[in-house]
Amino acid sequence: MSADTPVDAVELTSTSGASAFSPDNPAPVIEPPRARTKRTPRATRTNFELYGWLFMRLSGIVLVVLVLGHLLIQLVLDGGVSKIGFAFVAGRWANPFWQLWDLTMLWLAMLHGANGLRTVINDYAERDATRSWLKALLYTATAFTVLLGTLVIFTFDPNIQ
Amino acid sequence: MPAGTLYRGREGMWSWVAHRVTGVLIFFFLFVHVLDTALVRVSPQDYDKVVATYKNPVVNLLEYGLVAAILFHALNGLRVIAVDFWSKGPKYQRQMLWSVVGIWIVLMAGAFYPVLQHSLRILFGS
Numbered sequence: 478m479s480a481d482t483p484v485d486a487v488e489l490t491s492t493s494g495a496s497a498f499s500p501d502n503p504a505p506v507i508e509p510p511r512a513r514t515k516r517t518p519r520a521t522r523t524n525f526e527l528y529g530w531l532f533m534r535l536s537g538i539v540l541v542v543l544v545l546g547h548l549l550i551q552l553v554l555d556g557g558v559s560k561i562g563f564a565f566v567a568g569r570w571a572n573p574f575w576q577l578w579d580l581t582m583l584w585l586a587m588l589h590g591a592n593g594l595r596t597v598i599n600d601y602a603e604r605d606a607t608r609s610w611l612k613a614l615l616y617t618a619t620a621f622t623v624l625l626g627t628l629v630i631f632t633f634d635p636n637i638q
Numbered sequence: 639m640p641a642g643t644l645y646r647g648r649e650g651m652w653s654w655v656a657h658r659v660t661g662v663l664i665f666f667f668l669f670v671h672v673l674d675t676a677l678v679r680v681s682p683q684d685y686d687k688v689v690a691t692y693k694n695p696v697v698n699l700l701e702y703g704l705v706a707a708i709l710f711h712a713l714n715g716l717r718v719i720a721v722d723f724w725s726k727g728p729k730y731q732r733q734m735l736w737s738v739v740g741i742w743i744v745l746m747a748g749a750f751y752p753v754l755q756h757s758l759r760i761l762f763g764s
Contacts, residue, residue, distance in 0.1 A: 534722065537715045544708060552701060553752040559759075561689050563682035566675075583672065590665035597658060618669060626672040629679050638681055
């Protein structure tokens with residue numbers, strides 16, 4: 478024991494224990510580990526991830542019909558890939574039913590795929606900057622592709638030349 | 639190992655891995671496919687020139703691979719929905735995966751000739 482330590486200070490910590498705490502000498506407050514403090518990020522109070530999860534399942538069911546039907550027509554029936562060409566596309570898009578089919582398939586597949594890739598990026602890109610850039614690229618490519626595809630379906634001209 | 643990607647192995651993990659891999663591949667194809675289809679707005683000649691690539695036997699084989707990826711993703715996706723919404727889904731997830739694999743094999747066998755007939759005719763004559 479060093480010479481400048483008061484004798485009664487040693488007495489308090491070594492022999493009193495919990496019984497030393499009283500209304501006049503309260504125990505130190507221990508902050509609960511999950512308490513919200515000034516440094517806690519603000520809670521994002523939306524159900525975005527729930528709706529994303531539900532969208533994947535609902536769009537998935539519709540896409541099974543739309544995409545497998547599309548594959549059947551394009552790659553299986555009537556000679557497979559041999560028949561595909563401008564004239565074949567023109568013939569199909571002459572019918573509004575197939576225009577609507579392709580438009581719905583385009584939007585659902587792109588949003589389904591974009592949300593899937595968003596999940597993959599969130600899982601594997603650990604650096605904040607990398608994650609942000611990859612998602613910005615993903616959202617840009619998705620918006621571009623959806624808008625381009627929509628424009629093509631609506632402005633298709635079978636007599637372009 | 640990246641955070642949040644630990645899984646428990648066996649059918650549950652590998653079907654999840656295959657679902658991811660096929661999903662990413664399909665998304666990249668979809669991106670390219672919308673771009674090539676957009677050529678119908680340029681000219682019939684440009685569109686047909688790009689579609690000729692799809693008729694190359696090597697690319698035709700890749701189309702069979704695309705069908706394989708889409709069929710697995712579709713069938714396993716229905717299994718995921720059953721696991722999530724059917725009360726006995728988690729209990730039978732393994733049996734459902736092997737059903738998916740079985741149906742996938744049957745459909746892939748059935749799609750072999752229709753999808754590849756174009757290349758088979760080129761390579762072996764009609």
